[in-house]
Amino acid sequence: MELAQLGQYIGAGLACIGMAGAAIGVGNVAGNYLAGALRNPSAAGGQTAMLFIGMAFAEALGIFSFLVALLLLFAV
Structure with a gap:
């Protein structure tokens, strides 16, 4: 096995660590939303949009790290 392939x-x-961070971030966003919704159920409906925006931002970082990992593996 060549050293360059081993480096890839x-x-x-290492780039896949970002996907684990994204999973932790999505869980944190959803958990905090659920905790807030259980404390004040009447305000939960107004915060649903912020829940999805927070999940989208956290998941975007995981997708970027996945793309970096694919580029490292399959780019010439």
Whole structure:
């Protein structure tokens, strides 16, 4: 195995750490929304849009790290 190919695999594995961070971020956003909705159910409807925006931003970082990992693996 060449050293450059080994570097690609290590770099792709390190880039995948961002996907784990995105999963933690989405769980944090959803958990905080649920905690707030249980404390004040009448305000939960107004915060649903912010829930989806927060999840989208957190998930976008995971998608970017996935793309970086794919580029490291399959780019020439």
